[in-house]
Amino acid sequence: MGPEKMKEIITDVLKDVDVVIGYKQGFDKLHATPCFINKAEQIEEIIWSPVCVQNLASFLPSLKAKKVGVVVKGCDSRTIVQYMQEGLIDRSKVVVVGIPCTGVVSVKKVLDKVNHQPIEDVVFEADGAILVKTPAGETKLSLADVSPDKCSTCLYPTPVVYDHLAAEPIKSVKAPEDVYKDVEEFEGKSLEERKVYWEKEFDRCIRCYACRNACPMCVCQDSCIAESRDPHWISQKSNLSEKFMFHMIHSIHLAGRCVECGECERVCPMGIPVNALKKKLNHDMKALYNYEPGVNPEDKPPMYTFSVEEKKIEEHKL
Amino acid sequence: MADTGFIPKEKWGAFIEGLSTKAQVYVPCLEGDTVLFRPFGKEKTLCFERPANSPPKSVIFPQSDTLFSFTFIKDPDNPQKTEVELKEHLDFPKTIVIGSRPCDAKGFTVYDRPYTETDTPDPYYKGRREKTTIVTMTCNSPSAGCFCTAVGGSPADKEGSDALITEVEKGYFIEALTEKGKEILQGPGVEDGKAYQGDATKKQEAVHSMVKNPFGPKGLGKVSPELFDNDEFWDNAVSKCVSCGACTYLCPTCYCFNITDEQTSDKGERIRTWDGCMYVHFTLEASGHNPRPTKFQRFKNRVGHKFSFYPEKYNGVIACCGCGRCIRYCPMSVDISEIVSNLQGA
Ligand code: SF4
Ligand code: SF4
Ligand code: SF4
Ligand code: SF4
Numbered sequence A: 001m002g003p004e005k006m007k008e009i010i011t012d013v014l015k016d017v018d019v020v021i022g023y024k025q026g027f028d029k030l031h032a033t034p035c036f037i038n039k040a041e042q043i044e045e046i047i048w049s050p051v052c053v054q055n056l057a058s059f060l061p062s063l064k065a066k067k068v069g070v071v072v073k074g075c076d077s078r079t080i081v082q083y084m085q086e087g088l089i090d091r092s093k094v095v096v097v098g099i100p101c102t103g104v105v106s107v108k109k110v111l112d113k114v115n116h117q118p119i120e121d122v123v124f125e126a127d128g129a130i131l132v133k134t135p136a137g138e139t140k141l142s143l144a145d146v147s148p149d150k151c152s153t154c155l156y157p158t159p160v161v162y163d164h165l166a167a168e169p170i171k172s173v174k175a176p177e178d179v180y181k182d183v184e185e186f187e188g189k190s191l192e193e194r195k196v197y198w199e200k201e202f203d204r205c206i207r208c209y210a211c212r213n214a215c216p217m218c219v220c221q222d223s224c225i226a227e228s229r230d231p232h233w234i235s236q237k238s239n240l241s242e243k244f245m246f247h248m249i250h251s252i253h254l255a256g257r258c259v260e261c262g263e264c265e266r267v268c269p270m271g272i273p274v275n276a277l278k279k280k281l282n283h284d285m286k287a288l289y290n291y292e293p294g295v296n297p298e299d300k301p302p303m304y305t306f307s308v309e310e311k312k313i314e315e316h317k318l
Numbered sequence B: 001m002a003d004t005g006f007i008p009k010e011k012w013g014a015f016i017e018g019l020s021t022k023a024q025v026y027v028p029c030l031e032g033d034t035v036l037f038r039p040f041g042k043e044k045t046l047c048f049e050r051p052a053n054s055p056p057k058s059v060i061f062p063q064s065d066t067l068f069s070f071t072f073i074k075d076p077d078n079p080q081k082t083e084v085e086l087k088e089h090l091d092f093p094k095t096i097v098i099g100s101r102p103c104d105a106k107g108f109t110v111y112d113r114p115y116t117e118t119d120t121p122d123p124y125y126k127g128r129r130e131k132t133t134i135v136t137m138t139c140n141s142p143s144a145g146c147f148c149t150a151v152g153g154s155p156a157d158k159e160g161s162d163a164l165i166t167e168v169e170k171g172y173f174i175e176a177l178t179e180k181g182k183e184i185l186q187g188p189g190v191e192d193g194k195a196y197q198g199d200a201t202k203k204q205e206a207v208h209s210m211v212k213n214p215f216g217p218k219g220l221g222k223v224s225p226e227l228f229d230n231d232e233f234w235d236n237a238v239s240k241c242v243s244c245g246a247c248t249y250l251c252p253t254c255y256c257f258n259i260t261d262e263q264t265s266d267k268g269e270r271i272r273t274w275d276g277c278m279y280v281h282f283t284l285e286a287s288g289h290n291p292r293p294t295k296f297q298r299f300k301n302r303v304g305h306k307f308s309f310y311p312e313k314y315n316g317v318i319a320c321c322g323c324g325r326c327i328r329y330c331p332m333s334v335d336i337s338e339i340v341s342n343l344q345g346a
Helices: A004-016 A040-045 A056-063 A074-085 A107-113 A181-187 A191-203 A210-214 A240-252 A263-267 A275-289 B009-019 B102-115 B123-131 B179-184 B194-208 B231-238 B295-313 B336-343
Strands: A019-025 A032-037 A068-073 A094-099 A121-124 A129-134 A137-142 B004-008 B024-031 B034-039 B064-075 B078-088 B095-100 B132-137 B163-168 B171-176 B257-264 B267-274
Touching (some): A004 A019, A004 A068, A004 A094, A019 A056, A019 A094, A032 A040, A056 A074, A074 A094, A107 A129, A181 A275, A191 A240, A210 A263, A263 A275, B004 B009, B004 B194, B009 B024, B102 B123, B102 B132, B123 B132, B163 B194, B171 B179, B171 B194, B231 B295, B231 B336, B295 B336
Parallel strands (some): A019 A068, A068 A094, B095 B132, B132 B163
Antiparallel strands (some): A121 A129, A129 A137, B064 B078, B064 B267, B163 B171, B257 B267
8 A cells, every 4th residue: 555545635634633643754764754744745755654663643642732633553543542541632633544554664673684784775565575775785575574573463453443544444364362472471481580581671771761751651751750759769770670660660550551552662772672561461451351452442441440349350358 | 012903803702801801891792682882791792793772881971870878877975966978989990892883982072071171070980981991893884874974973983992993804903092092902812903904994984985974065064043043943843752862861972960869768879870851850940940841942952962052162073973873763763963954054
């Protein structure tokens, strides 16, 4: 699917919104960058291809005062549903341009395959092949090999909520039981092994907070406990225990809220697989409450409800 | 003493290991897909093939540094009376960084001006800087986002380094640039380098032209004061920024810090930690007032410091080394070189 249909839709949408958020080419052909369109002449810049990785729905809560159009992939659309459930956006002020998606690239994976050479050109062929040109030559890759893990188990390639659809809907052929296979596998390891694994990963964390700020559901942002002096739960030291604490807080706050867009992990400059922690908690939320974040606007997130006795949680007998 | 040397490929590992017996050695190590500077150890996977994700700045300017520790001691005879015992932390080991890139090394010179070349040098920075030898590796090719040549650097730039290593066919050509650098030539396995000088120079020149120049053939012009003070310009330029701060923490020239006392009951430490102008708390005042409440004002400061205020104060020197990390790792692919390019006056 080319971007032509999307450009047509956006031209229309732009007539009755203040701004449309879409993608344009970034600093090279492997990177897309969000563009905020408020003039018709910007529409020509719009692109749609597997390099359009960012979750643009994340900008919606900060633009609440405006009427906004937003381009979303299937996975990103869950953000909008979760925002609706949590009352974080006014749906009547958002126009959703959905793209049925056949997968995006992981920039890290592509760069690894081409030895981190500067990118001269990237061409996506109809059969799913990707040609990447660097000064060292041309490399042919298949999209499936360089997609982020979320794409390989994606259940919602077509947005779960939209006002316009830029192509024919696509049905997922992925097995629902595979979504948490990685979590289950990891849970098979001993506590000690898991501890060692995470200590090694978190040791690289530089507390830049890209994972937090890029997360659509991290809504505290400027009031995050990680930087607060009052309460003073975490110091500014860059040692393992403080980093660990930050990530535990980040994860717990996303339990049953994380829409599994993978942004936290994608943006980490230190390559820390932080999404796995949130997936683990979502897996538990599914087991305990049979709840999946961001799929049905009518759902109430479990943390917003309260039952004296939860069916699947054994209370301590008081 | 000769100022150049050569290490054959097969002796490279032993050379680094040898140096590590005399000083604390930091080298770029591969962990998963990520390259970062770590203290050398035989179990580490060294990676010189591409610039590290994070620069070696933390070796000299640690992310978190204990300036001193303090203990409150009560007088047992007079509990009203409390003394404070202070302990300074100014003891720095001899250190060698191997495998910084020219842009990383240049970054330290940006710190030197405010931290050491002043009447009130910073003892922590200065202490480590003097004890550290920077052994830089010239780049075999630029990476995505690199633009060092557009801001006065190059893939073989010598500024800020004590020695420069260039990979040639059979090994590594070393050029000592300072007295500290000459000491490196005493490392194990170093042979005479003269024969390899020509190859090294050729290699360096070839890479130079591969680095992109985002500012056009005339180079970086003057920042237009009208555009710089135009709020709409900034608002449009950075609407996509999520104000995370990754760009400042990965930057070899960002040197802002915060100072906090981290205390439990009767003991504590005064620590200095990295801070960055992209964070909302950076300018938050005790009163609750924040002079830079919006992200565009914060971004404007980041660009302003590097391309306008710093050059004004220090003879036109740009406080950006063009390493491209803020571009490469920005979650939203915000490109500082594009923004600066658009800021130039007609
Ligand atoms: S993005 Fe990565 S390095 Fe930055 S705070 Fe998150 S986990 Fe740490
Ligand atoms: S925690 Fe990560 S995967 Fe989940 S919503 Fe936030 S950014 Fe997306
Ligand atoms: S420019 Fe990029 S890296 Fe820097 S604060 Fe903004 S989003 Fe984060
Ligand atoms: S910016 Fe220049 S010196 Fe730095 S890594 Fe890139 S090519 Fe090398």
